Amino acid sequence: APLFSPLLMAAIPAQIAGVPHLCIATPPQPNGAIHPAVLATAHHIGIREIYKIFGAQAIAALAYGTDTIPRVDKLVGPGNPYVQIAKKLVFGTVDIDMIAGPSEIVVIADRTANAKHVAADLLSQAEHGSGYEAAVCITPSADLATQIADEIAHQAADLTHREAIQKALDRFGAIVVVRDLAEGIDLANRIAPEHLELIVADPWAHLQTVRHAGAVFLGAASSEPVGDYYAGTNHILPTAGAARFASSVGVDTFTKNISILQYTDQRLQKTAGHIISMAETEGLDAHANAIRIRIP
Numbered sequence: 001a002p003l004f005s006p007l008l009m010a011a012i013p014a015q016i017a018g019v020p021h022l023c024i025a026t027p028p029q030p031n032g033a034i035h036p037a038v039l040a041t042a043h044h045i046g047i048r049e050i051y052k053i054f055g056a057q058a059i060a061a062l063a064y065g066t067d068t069i070p071r072v073d074k075l076v077g078p079g080n081p082y083v084q085i086a087k088k089l090v091f092g093t094v095d096i097d098m099i100a101g102p103s104e105i106v107v108i109a110d111r112t113a114n115a116k117h118v119a120a121d122l123l124s125q126a127e128h129g130s131g132y133e134a135a136v137c138i139t140p141s142a143d144l145a146t147q148i149a150d151e152i153a154h155q156a157a158d159l160t161h162r163e164a165i166q167k168a169l170d171r172f173g174a175i176v177v178v179r180d181l182a183e184g185i186d187l188a189n190r191i192a193p194e195h196l197e198l199i200v201a202d203p204w205a206h207l208q209t210v211r212h213a214g215a216v217f218l219g220a221a222s223s224e225p226v227g228d229y230y231a232g233t234n235h236i237l238p239t240a241g242a243a244r245f246a247s248s249v250g251v252d253t254f255t256k257n258i259s260i261l262q263y264t265d266q267r268l269q270k271t272a273g274h275i276i277s278m279a280e281t282e283g284l285d286a287h288a289n290a291i292r293i294r295i296p
Contacts, residue, residue: 002035003078005229009236009249010076010097011045017254022047023072025062027054055079059086063094076249078236080130097249101239102132102168104194105224106213108184108206109148111141113199114220118144119151121197121224122173123165131167136191137175138184145175185209192243195224214243268294 007024014022024047026038034052042050051069053061059079065071075087076097087096105125109118122135139145152169156162178184185206188196192212200206203218210216214237215227228235238246272295279287 002037004035004037004041006077006236007038007041007047008045009234011047013234013249013251014076014254015045017251019254021049021070021072023049023051023062023070025051025053025058028052054083056082056086059083059090063090074254076236076253097236097253098238098242098246099240100236102130102134103128104134104191104239105136105197106134106188106191106193106195107137107197107199108181108188109137109139109141109144109197110181110200111144112201113139113144115144115147115151116155117220117223118148118199119155121199122148122152123155123159124224125195126165126168126173127159127161128168129161129164131164132171133168134172134193135169136173136193138178138187139175140178140180140184142177145177149175181206182209188213192238192241194237194239194243195227197222197224212241212243214238214248265294269296 011022011024024038024042026034029035032052034050039050042048051058051061053069059075061069062072062075072094074095074097075090078100079087084099084101088099090096103125105122107118107121118137122137126133126135137145137148139148152173156165156169159165176184176187178187181200189209189211194214195217196210196213196215197217198206198210199220207216207218215233215235217224217227222231227233234248234250236249237243238248268291272291275291276288279285279291
């Protein structure tokens with residue numbers, strides 16, 4: 001199935017930031033055509049340059065350029081492990097958004113949570129298909145933990161991707177019972193998940209203690225797919241603990257800063273001695289001379 005929503009998540013912030021040239025690399029269908037949902041999405045947001053190429057070779061082509069594909073400055077978007085490793089290898093030749101691993105969700109739930117809701121949200125992230133997705137519930141309620149485990153088994157049986165879901169749950173699925181919500185949030189901060197749901201009585205009261213998460217979803221109505229598709233936040237998020245130091249894709253992903261400096265002669269005369277002293281301490285006499293030569 002086509003994943004057209006990452007195109008929206010990558011392209012719209014770039015357009016808002018004023019990026020003048022955008023292109024897409026997408027795998028062709030078995031018949032050689034681009035999936036209609038991808039074409040329709042590209043048309044809707046005004047992107048006309050689309051290349052039927054995928055995998056590590058797409059990353060290489062875009063990073064270095066070919067006779068038919070222009071070199072770009074930045075690569076943004078998810079992909080399989082080969083794509084992610086390729087992005088890592090070309091970083092420095094071009095910029096990248098992040099190294100995106102399998103999807104992750106941590107749900108912190110208290111006794112007010114509906115076990116059906118929690119189970120459904122955990123399953124929503126376990127279905128992506130790599131078998132390495134992480135789906136973790138943290139709760140201070142042992143009774144709720146039991147109910148969630150039962151609901152996961154019940155709901156998964158009816159899902160299309162139940163085999164992939166089971167592989168993911170076997171590897172990185174967990175329901176953890178903690179002493180209280182404070183301990184639960186501390187554990188979530190250590191995990192630094194891509195998605196963190198707070199399905200608790202007063203999620204806003206606990207938000208300030210969340211330090212590391214790609215995105216935080218507050219309350220039972222804020223199911224993770226709301227953020228994936230419709231709420232306006234971006235779903236290209238840091239994974240594998242990278243939320244400790246990284247943020248989601250956004251407008252600032254496509255901007256950069258340029259430092260601007262102008263000194264007056266008066267200011268240079270006043271500070272020259274300090275600059276020369278610092279340069280000489282570092283053994284850089286040409287640096288020092290570039291200042292000294294300007295002093296009468």
